[in-house]
Amino acid sequence: MNIAINTLSIVPGKVGGTETFLVNLVKNLLNIDRENRYLLIVSRSNKRIFNFNSENVEYLEFGFDNNSRIKRVFFEQFILHKKLKKKAVDSLIVPGNTGLIRCPSKQLLIVHDLIYFIYPKYYPLIKRIYLHKLVRYSCRKADRIATISQNTKSDIIKYTGVSEGKIDVIYEGVDFERFSKIKKDEAKEFIQRQYGIQGYIYSPTSLYPHKNNDLLVKTFAKLKNEKKIQQKLIITGIDPYKRTNWLEGIITKYRMENEIFYLGRVPDKYLPYLYKGADLMVYLSSYEGFGLPILEAMASECPVLSSNRSSLPEVVGNAGILVDPFNIEEVADKIHKLLTNKILRERCINKGLIRAKQFSWKNVAKRLIKIYNHL
Numbered sequence: 016m017n018i019a020i021n022t023l024s025i026v027p028g029k030v031g032g033t034e035t036f037l038v039n040l041v042k043n044l045l046n047i048d049r050e051n052r053y054l055l056i057v058s059r060s061n062k063r064i065f066n067f068n069s070e071n072v073e074y075l076e077f078g079f080d081n082n083s084r085i086k087r088v089f090f091e092q093f094i095l096h097k098k099l100k101k102k103a104v105d106s107l108i109v110p111g112n113t114g115l116i117r118c119p120s121k122q123l124l125i126v127h128d129l130i131y132f133i134y135p136k137y138y139p140l141i142k143r144i145y146l147h148k149l150v151r152y153s154c155r156k157a158d159r160i161a162t163i164s165q166n167t168k169s170d171i172i173k174y175t176g177v178s179e180g181k182i183d184v185i186y187e188g189v190d191f192e193r194f195s196k197i198k199k200d201e202a203k204e205f206i207q208r209q210y211g212i213q214g215y216i217y218s219p220t221s222l223y224p225h226k227n228n229d230l231l232v233k234t235f236a237k238l239k240n241e242k243k244i245q246q247k248l249i250i251t252g253i254d255p256y257k258r259t260n261w262l263e264g265i266i267t268k269y270r271m272e273n274e275i276f277y278l279g280r281v282p283d284k285y286l287p288y289l290y291k292g293a294d295l296m297v298y299l300s301s302y303e304g305f306g307l308p309i310l311e312a313m314a315s316e317c318p319v320l321s322s323n324r325s326s327l328p329e330v331v332g333n334a335g336i337l338v339d340p341f342n343i344e345e346v347a348d349k350i351h352k353l354l355t356n357k358i359l360r361e362r363c364i365n366k367g368l369i370r371a372k373q374f375s376w377k378n379v380a381k382r383l384i385k386i387y388n389h390l
Contacts, residue, residue: 016105018387019054023081023091024111025061028280031221031253032307033127036187037110038064043380045069054102056095075102092116106387114153121390124157128304129170134225151175158390161185161383163305164326183386187305188376194287194314202291209285212276214246217293219308220300221252222262227299227340229265234346236269242351246294248275290315295353298322299340306330310374313367318353318360334370335363
């Protein structure tokens with residue numbers, strides 16, 4: 016079969032986990048599947064991250080910058096279907112939550128989350144209406160839907176009305192070797208050299224409102240003042256709504272300017288060091304399609320404390336500590352125990368390693384291949 020994959024929803028460095036997902040998925044599809052041919056639909060600005068040296072892939076490159084949503088949507092809905100027809104594509108994989116209104120082939124839609132339904136206030140009215148209508152239409156029109164957690168599957172059924180039998184859960188994976196191979200002393204030395212920080216709690220969350228960074232800062236300040244913990248706090252991730260000043264204001268309010276460091280989006284090559292060097296990873300998000308940082312921390316032998324909301328309990332399993340992110344007392348108590356209780360820490364680390372090994376990108380690719388081979 017000729018399988019096309021539309022990568023145009025991926026803007027390098029701007030979309031976080033969905034970029035990690037698609038890059039690793041495509042890489043493993045090309046490595047595993049030697050029976051099908053692949054056509055990667057790319058732009059001049061994202062081709063470099065999908066530049067795989069494989070004999071079974073062809074590129075359909077378009078000379079526009081896919082930072083522009085208007086240009087991308089116009090191309091996808093009014094031009095792409097003609098190109099796919101000329102290429103005699105059998106199936107189109109659309110991993111950006113929205114599919115083509117007109118598609119000359121079968122269409123497999125990948126839905127990562129439905130945050131625009133859960134938190135509509137984050138989006139301007141026109142964008143919200145557009146997403147609600149097109150996502151519903153895309154889900155109903157698609158031949159199959161793949162999603163990355165049981166929680167998101169339930170959201171799809173609830174908000175789009177499609178039947179449960181049309182949806183497959185494929186989860187996400189983690190590059191276990193990448194996150195496990197670095198030594199802890201090496202990681203600590205790197206973070207000290209790079210950022211001048213020794214001993215820290217790590218929160219790789221970004222500054223979306225539902226990530227609850229305000230609750231994290233408040234909890235951390237409580238631990239500093241009441242328990243006198245020695246660790247600093249490092250927060251990393253994209254800032255899509257220009258909330259850096261907001262976060263800095265909260266840090267200042269609690270007089271934590273010398274204790275909390277927001278580093279923005281850090282280079283991917285730094286992530287294994289940040290996880291490995293941390294005493295604890297804290298993830299207080301209210302909503303996630305999956306929650307990949309949890310697996311990355313577990314693979315890095317970093318104990319995990321996570322919110323008990325949405326898909327996160329599916330990912331954590333019994334390998335970390337789950338808390339109500341809005342219960343400051345509970346969060347502070349569990350963080351303190353994970354920092355001070357050696358037996359609890361070792362149990363979480365050991366279970367985390369076992370848990371992380373259950374999620375591989377190779378298995379994600381195999382599940383997807385099985386789905387579109389039966390379309």
